[in-house]
Amino acid sequence: MKLGLAVAILALFCGAAAAQQGMPAYEPPVLKFDDSCTKPQWPKAELERGYTGKVMLSFLVNEEGRAIDSRIVKTSGSDLLDEAARVLQTCRFRPARRNGVVVGAWTPIHYYWTLETEELTRVRNDKQQALRQSALAGDMDALYELGMMYWEESEVRDQKLAVQLFQPAAQRGQAQAQYQLGIALYLGVGVTRDVEQGLGWLRRAAEQGSVEAQQRLGMHYSGERSNVLDLVQAAFWYGKAAEQGAVVAQEKLAEAYARGAGVPASSEEALRWYRKAAENGSALGQTRLGQAYLNGQGLAADAVQARKWLEQAAQQRWPEAEATLGELFLAGGVLPQSDAQGWHYLQRGMAGGDAGALALAGYLLTRGSHVAQDLPRGQKLLQQAQQLGEPRAAAWLAGGSAPDASLRY
Template sequence: MARMEALTRAHTALERGHHAAALSLLTPLAEQGLADAQSALAGLYDRGLGVPQNYAAAAAWYRKAADQGDAAAQNGLARLLAGGFGVPQDQVAALAYFRKAAEQGAAEHQFDLATAYDNGIGVDKDPREAAKWYERAASQGLAEAQASLGVLYYTGAGVPRDLGKALELYRAAAQQGSARAQNNLGRMYTKGEGVAQDYASAVDWFRKAAEQGLPQAIRNLGVMYDNGFGIRQDDAAAIELYRLAGRKVTVQLDDVLAEIGLVYDHRLAPPLSTGDPAAELAATRAAASHGDPVSQFMLAHVLAQGLTGAPDLRQAGDWYRKSAESGLVSAMTNLGLLYLTGRGVPQDFVLGYMWINVAAASGQQDAVRVRDAIGPRMTSQQINEAQKLASARWRSARESGVLNQEQ
């Protein structure tokens, strides 16, 4: 009874976004062998909520729960095996776990299995088998399954080509908000495939998908403006949409880094804001030299921003490092950003990810954004190494009591 009460409290904490509390509640329950707790705990490690993102730990807990038949854990383990995150890549094993999860009936898991067959994960591409599983997920109303099944009917892969069926599936998914389906539905209206040609309807669907940021839809909407199809011809609007579409395709880590710059701890007063900035700087430097992490962070900020002269990112990096090692989360974020961009320190994605990961686990939202944008630039081996370093850094900081959480 006590275990079930603790599990209920853990799920309540998860629903409220209290991830650190959920982690504390779930860990002993998972260690006692409760599959639901093991699966939920794995999810925290998988997404880096309340703890540094750690695919190896996620895989270990997913496996324990998967072996007890937990479908979410089977699916989670399959994803990590497919990509080689936290475990050696094994796409054959991934397919087996995708199937175990899908056979328990959840639409999301059936969709993932269908996608594995569609993309040839652990098996040669098999559009017929993909169509079967997409159909099962689509019949439960899963929008992305409806959209993917629509693609198969549109192309005739794995099923007889049927434009009417494709249109029906695209429409069902589009009405649920699937940007991909909205764009595909717009294309069918543009070409008059399976439906009477209707440029105005095409514009409406392209716009809905474009508003969700889908690059293809943004470009397609640009084409409509460019040619005056279904809307008043507007060269300026077309050019802007083409530009935006091109940028959306290339948005990666650099864009996030450029937007964030370097972060400043909102709990601190602005640096050099007294009537005597020279005296304030001297006092800050003296306190930093004596090991005060807040002063170290503020001195680093002054140096990085060049508030008293030319920016000095090398010295700023040294002071950010001292502050980060003392547990100041904003310093961790900025040190990670310097490593990722190679400013003031040699560029090192592993060390950059390590510091960003610890900061993200501590609640620094800019760090969460960077961590989530960093993946495409790194190999699974680099991510696995960085996560090991981050977990060790996190444990050390927690044990020594120096970690300063973001408020």
């Protein structure tokens, strides 16, 4: 019996886009594969029954590069495997940076539990043989599936061979093969990198309705995965994917309408897409929808709905939602005034690197409002928030005041 354990880091390559759009340039936390890491151990019960799977976790990495919290984003289907993977929290990380400032941040990680037994090997070999026979008979879906086995299954991975299998399927119109061939060429995986050829195949797949290809084109033209900036094209392709229910695309399209980036500015359209994203589980969408209800932007102000959506986002540990709830509890009025609840949420937002949370905490600490005064720490937090671009921080550092009734909302 052979055990396979693998980690995949899901980095959000948003530095180029952030710089181009006037947002703080962001570098996510990076896991260090060194002696600090404790390797997850296969739970005996799952090992005995041959259970495998992939779990997606998210770790909250502080400014010292230590994971101080974790959550299961997507289960492997086994509570035992999910919990065993949490041991990665012992690993050290390179902390996140925003505008060159070290900040706390959440980072997602995929962990793969694979198991090699004689039975599983036989099943895989039988599947490969069946796919080969179907592909030889002209079944392009089978040829694509065979390529994917070589593309992603660790036991037989051969990405160069996978690309060779994708090519004839793509040329004969198989949309998923067109997408995979496009990605391979775009990134230079299994083949010499050729961005223009890759984009060509991605367009062909996108025109056939591939959501993945549509989103990838949106990323490319928004500058997220390139130095190209064509916001009209980005909004067009994000719109195609959003219409098919892709949550990330719905977020991006909402942001485009909110900023007037590639589409006419429209708070109504922005809110419509934020709502769709929120209903599909997007923490960003839930936060924006909650804030809209809070401020009566585009809909009637509703404190109950505001709290509902903000708390849903906070349950997913979205720092901006946590910071917003913290302010609301501290200020009172919209929510019942509570220093305990306010600081609970505010500290969570700070840990996640939210500039607004850092600024407000700094302001309150320097003045001893709602908390014991700590001038040095408060000034440090305000300086950090100012470096992150929080507009209130400079005024507060200069001695400006903000009555509780107007903390942020």
